[in-house]
Amino acid sequence: MEKFSEMETVLDILKQTKKDNCGKCGYPTCMAFAAAVHTGACPKSSCPFVEADEEGLPAAMHDPETALAMELKGKVRNVDLEKRAMGLGGRVVATGSGMALRLRYLGRDVFISPDRVFAEDGSELETRDQILLYNYLFFGGKGRLSGEWTGLESFPNSISKVTTLRRYTEEKIARCFAGKPIQFLKRCKEFGGREVEGCHADACVTVFVLPKVPIRLNFWDEDREDGLPPEVKALFDRRALDFLDIESLIFAAERLSETITME
């Protein structure tokens, strides 16, 4: 986080914005944004229009992920955190930079405020994580989990996504933990995973990527004698699309895979 700017006045910062109070930075006006930057409460990069390049395009807009995060930030700017907290399994807390929704994300506490998404130590989360969390807030938790599990293929318009899930989540986990089902369970438990007893797989665990986004992983170990490779099947709650769109759901599974397979 930038500290109090001695070089630039509020007016200097204001001049660099688009000055149309579009709200994409999470503030209602450009003046409020400039004042927040000046005191160090908000990074200047939160406005996609500052530091425009020679073509007049905002620097941040060259990166599609940053542009999407900005757009989502604008969409959740006026969301009532108190009203959404329960449906999303979080709670609203006071932080140094205002009120924020606190919730568990892959086994750790994170904070979503109208300005930023950050970890307990104050560091901003990666842009891709911000997109997922802003989306989760935007969806607002439209109901209750069903407690029934289903494969991605049972969701509408998911045919092309099934391959992505297999390649970047299921096969990745299977390869990493081949011959190591105990380590698979141990690693999942480090991120809040709960072992499922009586499952037909060699190891089965449910991990809550977000409070209302559980993913169940069934793991079948390799069988070298019979030449069978290891296999993983990811399952989702039947009501998962009440909490995230399908792309975000796949991304949640990818983040889970990256986290548990990380050295």
Ligand code: SF4
């Ligand atoms: S993003 Fe914020 S500071 Fe930038 S132009 Fe829009 S309202 Fe103004």
